[in-house]
Amino acid sequence: MVNSFLELSNVQWSSVVKLLPESLPKRNPRGRPTVCLRSALNGVLWVLTNDSPWAHLPARYPVYQTCHRYFLGWYQKGVLLPVLVELxxxxxxxxxxxxxxRMRPARWEDPYSASVAAAAVRGARRYLNLARGAILGLGRQGPSVAP
Known part of the structure; x- marks a missing residue:
């Protein structure tokens, strides 16, 4: 797949940095060392727009485990939606x-719900390609079907 993701511009970054809770100063300096939030967000956006596995994240971003950890934290805190809408x-x-x-729930109440969700995930891949094309301004993605 061709990497068509463009890094965040300074204007885009300044509009979303205020939405990220990690941009606030830490009270306690202990724990994991901080990474550049801008490069972590760029890594998350690269995975989302390219529909690639986390392990295929290019070396110019933080390691994929770090980007995935930020992604999960932003998703669970409800920060990811405002960031994507802002961008x-x-x-x-x-x-x-x-x-x-596409997110895996912690556990399913019954097997029927799991099979319905699995079908939704399989169908979401097709729509993700269309949305990715709209976001990147590429138009329709994939080969055209001859009549």
Whole structure:
């Protein structure tokens, strides 16, 4: 797959940095060392827009485990949706909906729910390609079907 992701511009970064809770100063300096939030967010956006596995994250970003940890934290805290909407508008909200469809829940109440969710995840891949094309301004993705 061709990497068509563009890094965040200074204007985009300044509009979303205030939404990230990690941008606030730490009270206690102990714990994990901090990483550049901008590069971590760029890594998360690279994975979401390219529909690639986390392990395929290019070396210019922090290690994939770090980017994935930030992604999960932002997703669970509800920060990811405002960031995507701020950056991409309605297409960002659609991308967030597709991300939600692909997330694995902690546990299923019954097997029927699991099979319905699995079908939704399989179907979400097709719509993710269309949303990714709209976000990147590429138009329709994939080969065209001859009549």
């Amino acid at each position: 991409f508008g309605n297409e960002g909200a659609e991308l967030h909906r597709l991300v939600e469809a």
